[in-house]
Amino acid sequence: MEVVCPICNGLQSILISCPSCTGRMEDGGILEDYYGPYSPYMDWPALQQTSSEGQCVHLLYCPACHYDTRVAWELILV
Numbered sequence: 001m002e003v004v005c006p007i008c009n010g011l012q013s014i015l016i017s018c019p020s021c022t023g024r025m026e027d028g029g030i031l032e033d034y035y036g037p038y039s040p041y042m043d044w045p046a047l048q049q050t051s052s053e054g055q056c057v058h059l060l061y062c063p064a065c066h067y068d069t070r071v072a073w074e075l076i077l078v
C-alpha cells in the first residue's frame with residue numbers, strides 16, 4: 001500500500017466547473033512547484049499554509065476565462 005495523490009497519478013479526473021464561466025477546470029500542477037526557494041510567491045503568507053499532511057494542493061485553472069484556484073486533494077491508499 002502506498003499513499004498517493006489521485007490527481008498526480010492520473011487515478012482521478014478533475015470534474016470541477018469554473019465558478020466564473022462554468023467551463024471545465026484543468027490541472028495547473030502541484031502548488032509546491034510554484035513556490036520553490038527562488039519563487040516570488042514566498043512572500044505571500046496565504047500561500048505558505050495551503051499544504052498540509054495528507055493532502056496534495058493543486059492549482060486549477062480555467063482555460064476559457066483564466067480563473068484559477070487552489071484545491072487540496074485528499075491522498076488515497078493504492
Ligand SMILES: [Zn+2]
Pocket residue numbers: 005006007008009030056057058073
Ligand atoms: Zn497531487
Ligand SMILES: [Zn+2]
Pocket residue numbers: 018019020021022023062063064065066067
Ligand atoms: Zn472560466
